[in-house]
């Protein structure tokens with residue numbers, strides 16, 4: 001158990017567990033031994049509210065034996081199952097193994113269903129309503145927390161429904177993204193650009209690429225500095241899918257629009273990570289998901305507009 005940083009923690013927890021069970025037993029024994037000297041009428045002698053008296057009967061036998069039985073049971077349980085510090089239990093049961101067995105079983109049960117999808121091209125799968133219903137559910141469970149339930153993303157999380165791609169929008173590229181994850185990394189570029197004023201000028205040049213409102217004098221001054229950016233974003237600013245460098249000419253902004261956002265990008269850079277899903281999803285699920293995501297911005301062949 002990785003939660004225990006040192007073996008002494010495990011011993012400590014195991015000791016506390018056994019001690020608290022024994023304490024229950026001692027409590028029972030002490031209370032059974034204690035004789036209460038009360039009045040002769042089988043009460044403790046306490047009187048409350050004038051005439052309410054406390055009876056002095058022994059605890060029922062069956063109740064006491066049940067108490068003892070639960071204590072005996074707890075020791076049997078602790079031998080069989082994990083419960084004493086990091087001791088795994090004689091039966092070798094673990095919640096993780098049980099969970100994995102359940103996932104395996106359901107994957108096996110669903111294999112024939114998925115087989116009909118994996119046998120077909122993603123473009124065709126995107127036109128199959130049953131596959132798309134499954135794709136939508138997979139998306140809700142695994143992707144919506146970052147990309148939004150409508151897949152339209154938010155700041156820092158790309159919109160997957162707009163046909164604009166950082167890493168490529170073919171079903172193969174999308175599957176590759178889901179499987180292995182992606183990292184988009186832009187280093188801080190201010191030093192390569194020059195002064196703070198130069199940085200603002202390049203930002204206005206970038207804005208001019210998409211015909212966004214900009215200061216044309218600054219844009220003209222910033223143009224020559226854009227060579228520092230061209231290695232990744234291309235001379236024309238149209239981006240490079242192999243590097244995940246976005247197209248700066250299409251007025252689609254992942255990290256915010258306007259001079260301030262772009263200046264911050266140039267000064268600070270950005271590392272943006274899409275986590276790999278290969279360990280969480282089967283190949284068949286990834287196939288269906290890639291078809292689903294592709295279908296959000298493409299019309300599958302044979303379907304009506």
Ligand code: HEC
Nearest residue numbers: 142143146158165166167168177182183184244272273274
């Ligand atoms: C923890 C958040 C997170 C989760 C969960 C997540 N993504 Fe992403 N995803 C991102 C980020 C961030 C990026 C952008 C990476 C970059 O900037 O290069 C991204 C990028 C992508 C891209 C590439 C977009 C492009 O324009 O090329 C695709 C496709 C994608 N995700 C699909 C999915 C799918 C399908 C799932 C569910 C199986 C998923 N993502 C789950 C955060 C997430």
Ligand code: HEC
Nearest residue numbers: 184185186189228229232244245252253254255256265272
């Ligand atoms: C080493 C490659 C590299 C260089 C050099 C580079 N960038 Fe980037 N840039 C990227 C990547 C990759 C991203 C996407 C980051 C992400 O995935 O979130 C990006 C994102 C951006 C964005 C955000 C786009 C959006 O949609 O919000 C802007 C603006 C930008 N870069 C401008 C510049 C400018 C201006 C320069 C030159 C001063 C520059 N970049 C140099 C790789 C680069």
